[in-house]
Structure formats: C-alpha cells, structure tokens
Amino acid sequence: MKRPSTWLIAAVALLAALVYPFVFSSTEATTIGFFALLYVGLAASWNINGYTGYISLGHSAFFGIGAYTIALFATRLGLQGGYGLFAVALLGGLVAGVAALPLGFIALRVRTMHSFVIITIAYVMMLQLLAYNLESITNGPNGLGVPQPAWSGAFFNIPFYFAALVLAVGTVLLSAWIRGSRFGLGLMAIRDDEDKAAGVGVDTWKYKLTAYVISAIPIGIGGAVYAYFASYIYPQTVFDPTIDLGIVLSVFLGGTGTILGPIVGALIIQPAQQLLTLYTGNLGTAGWDLLLLGALFLVVILLMPSGIVPSLVERARRTSVREAVTKADETTPGAQTAVGGNGTS
Amino acid sequence: MSLVLGSVVLGILSGGIYALMAVGLTLSFGVLEVVNIAQGMFVIAAAYLSYALQRYWHIDPLLGLVITIPVMFLLGLVVEWSFIRRLKQDRVMLSILVSWAVALILEGVVGLIFADDFRSIHSWYVTATVPVFGLYVPDIYLIGFALAVVLMGLVYLLVYRSRFGAALRAMVQNREAAALLGIDVQRISTLTFAIATGLTAAGGMLFGAIQAFNADSNLDLISRLLIIVILGGMGSMGGALVASVGLLVAVNIIAVTWTPNWSTFFFFGITILVLVFRPQGFFGAPAARKV
Numbered sequence: 111m112k113r114p115s116t117w118l119i120a121a122v123a124l125l126a127a128l129v130y131p132f133v134f135s136s137t138e139a140t141t142i143g144f145f146a147l148l149y150v151g152l153a154a155s156w157n158i159n160g161y162t163g164y165i166s167l168g169h170s171a172f173f174g175i176g177a178y179t180i181a182l183f184a185t186r187l188g189l190q191g192g193y194g195l196f197a198v199a200l201l202g203g204l205v206a207g208v209a210a211l212p213l214g215f216i217a218l219r220v221r222t223m224h225s226f227v228i229i230t231i232a233y234v235m236m237l238q239l240l241a242y243n244l245e246s247i248t249n250g251p252n253g254l255g256v257p258q259p260a261w262s263g264a265f266f267n268i269p270f271y272f273a274a275l276v277l278a279v280g281t282v283l284l285s286a287w288i289r290g291s292r293f294g295l296g297l298m299a300i301r302d303d304e305d306k307a308a309g310v311g312v313d314t315w316k317y318k319l320t321a322y323v324i325s326a327i328p329i330g331i332g333g334a335v336y337a338y339f340a341s342y343i344y345p346q347t348v349f350d351p352t353i354d355l356g357i358v359l360s361v362f363l364g365g366t367g368t369i370l371g372p373i374v375g376a377l378i379i380q381p382a383q384q385l386l387t388l389y390t391g392n393l394g395t396a397g398w399d400l401l402l403l404g405a406l407f408l409v410v411i412l413l414m415p416s417g418i419v420p421s422l423v424e425r426a427r428r429t430s431v432r433e434a435v436t437k438a439d440e441t442t443p444g445a446q447t448a449v450g451g452n453g454t455s
Numbered sequence: 456m457s458l459v460l461g462s463v464v465l466g467i468l469s470g471g472i473y474a475l476m477a478v479g480l481t482l483s484f485g486v487l488e489v490v491n492i493a494q495g496m497f498v499i500a501a502a503y504l505s506y507a508l509q510r511y512w513h514i515d516p517l518l519g520l521v522i523t524i525p526v527m528f529l530l531g532l533v534v535e536w537s538f539i540r541r542l543k544q545d546r547v548m549l550s551i552l553v554s555w556a557v558a559l560i561l562e563g564v565v566g567l568i569f570a571d572d573f574r575s576i577h578s579w580y581v582t583a584t585v586p587v588f589g590l591y592v593p594d595i596y597l598i599g600f601a602l603a604v605v606l607m608g609l610v611y612l613l614v615y616r617s618r619f620g621a622a623l624r625a626m627v628q629n630r631e632a633a634a635l636l637g638i639d640v641q642r643i644s645t646l647t648f649a650i651a652t653g654l655t656a657a658g659g660m661l662f663g664a665i666q667a668f669n670a671d672s673n674l675d676l677i678s679r680l681l682i683i684v685i686l687g688g689m690g691s692m693g694g695a696l697v698a699s700v701g702l703l704v705a706v707n708i709i710a711v712t713w714t715p716n717w718s719t720f721f722f723f724g725i726t727i728l729v730l731v732f733r734p735q736g737f738f739g740a741p742a743a744r745k746v
Contacts, residue, residue: 220734228681232723235678239720401563407556
C-alpha cells in the first residue's frame with residue numbers, strides 16, 4: 111500500500127461502501143452488504159494466521175465464542191438493545207483472544223500441517239458440544255437470545271452494516287500493518303521454510319502463537335456482531351464449519367497471504383452465496399447451493415491455486431514486461447535476440 | 456461392573472468398524488500425501504447406496520456390497536483422476552481444500568436426491584441382538600467387526616505381501632526415489648485412492664446400519680475419522696486400528712458410567728490431550744514429513 115494509486119482505489123472503495131446502504135436501501139441489499147463486509151473482516155483476520163501457512167479450519171470456534179459472549183453478557187446483566195451493545199461485541203473479541211491462547215498452544219505443538227488442520231476442525235466440534243452440553247450456562251440446544259434494539263424497518267440493518275464496515279476496515283488495516291512489519295516478515299518466513307526461519311533467528315513458536323491469537327480477536331468481534339444481528343444463536347449456527355468454509359474459500363479465491371485477496375474473495379463469495387440461498391431456498395432444493403459452492407471452490411483451486419489477486423498481478427506484470435520488450439524492440443532492433451536468447455545462454 | 460465390561464466389548468466392536476472407515480484415509484495419506492476430507496462423505500454416499508439398493512431393489516445390504524464396492528471403487532478412480540492428480544505442489548493443503556469441495560458437491564447431490572431426513576438401513580441382523588454382559592449388542596456389530604477384520608486383513612496382505620504393496624510402501628518411504636526406481640507412481644496412487652474409496656462401501660453399509668444418517672452427518676463423521684487417524688499417527692494402519700478401538704472403548708465407558716452427552720466431547724478431548732504429549736500420535740514418526 112505505497113503507491114498513490116493504491117490509496118486512491120482504497121478511498122474509492124471506502125466511499126462506495128459508505129454510500130452503498132443509502133443507494134441500495136432495501137433490507138435484502140443491506141443484509142447482503144452486512145454479510146459481505148462481515149466476511150471481509152473474518153477473512154482478513156483469518157489471513158493474519160494464514161501468513162504463517164498454517165491453514166486453520168476451525169476459526170469458527172472464535173466466531174462462536176464471540177457470539178456466546180455477547181449473548182451471555184447481555185442477558186445476564188439485563189442489558190438493553192441499542193448502540194451500546196456494539197461495545198459489548200468488542201468484549202467478544204477479547205474473550206476469543208484469551209481462549210485462543212491455550213487452543214493455539216496445543217494446536218501449534220504438532221508441527222505438521224495436517225495435524226494442525228485436523229485439531230482446528232476438532233476445536234469447532236468440541237466447542238459446539240460444550241455449547242450443547244453446558245445447558246445451565248448456554249441453554250443447550252435451545253440457544254440464546256440477544257436483546258434487540260428498537261430500530262425498525264429498513265433502518266434496522268444500517269447500524270449493523272456500519273459496524274461490519276468498521277470491523278472490516280479495522281481488520282484490513284491491522285492485517286496490512288502486520289504484513290509490512292518485521293513480525294509479518296517473520297510469519298511469511300515461517301510459511302516459506304519454518305526451519306530456515308528458526309535458523310535465522312525468528313522465534314517461530316512465539317510468532318505463530320501470536321499470529322493465531324491476534325487472528326482470533328476480530329473473528330470473535332465478528333461473531334458477536336453477527337449474534338446481535340441474528341438476534342438468536344444456537345450451538346450449530348455459530349460453531350459451524352460452513353463459516354470456516356466461507357472464510358477459507360474467500361481467502362483462497364482472492365489469494366492467500368495478500369492484503370487485497372480476502373477482500374476481493376469475500377466480496378465475491380458472500381453476495382453470491384446470499385443470492386444463491388435467497389433463490390434456491392425458494393425452490394426448496396437446498397442441495398444446489400452446496401453443489402455450486404463446491405464446484406466454484408474446485409474451479410478456483412484447480413485453475414488458480416494462488417487466487418485471483420496474485421494471478422491478476424502476475425498477468426499484469428507479464429503484460430508490462432511484454433510491453434517493455436516490444437517498446438525496446440521498436441527502439442533498438444537488436445533487442446529481440448537479447449531478450450529471447452535466454453535459452454541459449 | 457458388567458455394564459462396563461459390556462461397553463468395552465461394544466467399544467472394541469465399533470472400534471473395528473470405525474477403523475475400517477479410517478483405514479482408507481490413512482492409506483491415502485501415506486501413499487498420495489493427501490488428506491481426504493471427502494472420506495466421510497464417501498462413507499455416507501455408500502450408506503445411501505446400500506439403503507437405495509435395499510429399498511428399491513430389495514437387495515440385502517451385505518449382499519449389496521458386491522455392487523457397492525465396485526461402484527465406490529469407480530468413484531475413487533474418477534475423483535483421483537479428475538482432481539487429486541492435478542495437484543502438483545502443496546499437496547497436503549490443496550488436497551484438503553479440493554476434497555472438501557468434492558465432499559460439498561457430493562453432499563449437494565445426495566441432498567437433492569434424498570432430501571435431509573434421516574435414513575437408516577434395516578435388516579434382520581440389525582434388529583436382532585446378542586446379550587453381552589448385560590448389554591444387548593445388535594448382531595450388526597458382530598458382523599461389522601468380522602467384516603472389518605476380513606477387509607483390513609486383505610488390505611494388510613495387499614500392502615505387506617504383494618508386489619503392488621512393495622511398490623506402495625516404497626512410495627510411502629520416498630516418492631521421488633520410488634519413481635526413479637521405475638515404479639509407476641501415478642498408477643499406484645490412483646489404485647490406492649480407488650481401493651481406499653472402495654473400502655468406504657463396506658464402512659458406509661455398516662455406518663448406515665448402526666445409526667441413522669443424512670447427508671449432513673459427513674462432517675461429524677469425518678472429524679471423528681481424522682481424529683482417529685492422527686491419534687494413530689498419520690499413515691499408520693495399525694495405529695488407526697489401535698486408536699479407533701482405544702477411543703471407542705474409552706467413550707463407551709464414559710457413556711455408560713457417566714453420561715452419553717459428554718462421550719463425543721471426550722472423543723476429541725482425549726486425542727488432543729494425547730497430542731500435547733505425543734504430537735506425532737501413537738505410531739507416527741516424529742515430524743516425519745515436513746510440510
């Protein structure tokens with residue numbers, strides 16, 4: 111994010127996000143906007159841990175922790191719905207971050223990628239079971255409600271939309287800052303070669319755990335905001351592997367390890383998914399959405415394993431190189447052989 | 456006390472059945488370096504296949520294996536050929552995502568055909584029971600255990616007593632070296648994946664007989680299978696069997712002596728606790744494969 115054009119694009123995108131709910135003010139449109147921005151936040155946050163190359167399929171554990179935090183806190187203290195509850199959502203992030211410490215400690219002890227992935231999947235299952243079984247606290251399978259604000263009609267979605275926007279922008283900035291920092295450099299060194307990273311003095315264990323904990327916090331906040339928006343949560347709706355699917359698919363579609371990738375991915379996947387369920391839901395055939403989502407996922411991974419953003423960047427780079435070469439050809443006739451002669455030298 | 460003994464027996468029997476479902480997973484990992492998230496959905500698809508054969512053509516589920524095993528084997532061939540083979544780099548990570556996508560598609564297809572109501576496979580040997588230390592164990596557990604032992608025995612013979620198996624084990628040790636020695640790495644990979652998928656036909660039939668299922672069950676199932684496989688040590692067949700039996704005995708004892716509600720929680724909890732002290736699982740080599 112150094113060139114002025116990047117800042118310009120960011121400013122335009124932000125402006126578009128700010129006016130969107132006023133241009134498209136129907137409840138459907140703002141709901142889609144809310145979910146798109148929520149997932150930008152979730153995906154960007156997940157990607158902070160993703161910088162290390164350790165793929166977590168269990169970050170919905172933190173989503174659920176955040177959701178249950180706000181629900182429990184608000185109902186136990188008898189809080190009223192309103193703008194104040196967004197502050198409680200921050201608490202959801204804090205609790206998720208604290209929970210991430212022991213969970214990350216255990217998951218990162220197994221140094222192999224596959225074991226890490228499997229343990230993170232197990233976390234979601236375990237927390238879901240905890241939410242089912244600790245009935246005295248979580249109300250078990252009957253779920254918990256979150257006090258609702260008095261906002262009505264089409265306006266209802268607007269505060270949630272902006273809460274999601276703040277979360278999205280904040281998380282993207284955090285993720286960008288980390289990527290550019292010494293810490294982020296260490297994380298990416300771990301991704302490329304963990305042993306070498308340790309060899310050159312990166313405290314890999316501390317770095318990985320820190321990234322894991324940091325990435326849990328915005329997701330916890332996101333879970334809390336979602337719970338407030340949804341007004342009622344159940345163990346299976348917040349500790350839900352399909353949330354992980356949405357996050358991971360967004361990041362991979364956009365491009366892992368990039369700042370822009372999760373944004374682009376989430377802005378494509380979420381509206382598509384929302385529209386899909388909106389339409390296929392009416393047909394009464396719930397299988398189609400899974401089928402299409404799976405097919406999309408396959409196409410992305412097989413055709414663009416590095417994601418949209420890196421693929422486009424690579425393509426742009428090639429075009430600019432080609433242009434430079436053509437330009438060179440025009441000015442100096444001998445350049446063709448010099449550039450094309452790589453193979454023979 | 457006799458209840459505990461009964462639950463131990465039940466745990467061993469169902470442990471064998473789970474091991475049968477998990478063995479393909481560990482085999483694919485060892486040979487192809489692939490973590491197959493679709494394995495759970497393969498099991499469920501196979502269960503639907505047995506269910507449909509019995510429901511619409513009145514073919515006994517056990518007899519139906521003659522049809523379902525080749526069908527699942529073919530499915531494995533197709534999936535390996537169309538997707539798994541295309542993964543050149545970062546196989547572990549990309550295979551997780553690709554097989555997850557395959558699972559989603561299969562789940563969607565099954566959902567379209569059967570909707571999401573729970574089904575179960577019925578037969579006289581599912582309802583008949585034998586008393587074991589005060590527990591009434593359905594015959595299907597005994598049949599299932601026997602079937603699991605036979606099939607895993609066959610896999611053992613294939614892997615450790617055949618030319619194919621020798622090539623397969625060479626690949627587990629070192630893929631590149633095996634290829635240099637003239638082993639047709641691609642062919643062995645495809646066949647291994649297809650065999651692993653073919654085995655889910657039996658696993659699915661048994662799974663559908665011991666509990667009600669729908670397409671959604673695959674997530675819970677795959678988590679359990681993956682947990683069994685990492686507890687045993689990724690790539691180790693014996694490990695998968697030991698882990699499977701050990702875990703199921705433990706959770707059955709918890710279910711009988713305390714409460715069934717918490718048994719699944721401990722299924723995951725015990726494994727994670729073990730991994731804290733032994734990150735490579737029971738039989739895995741320490742940090743065997745750097746990924």
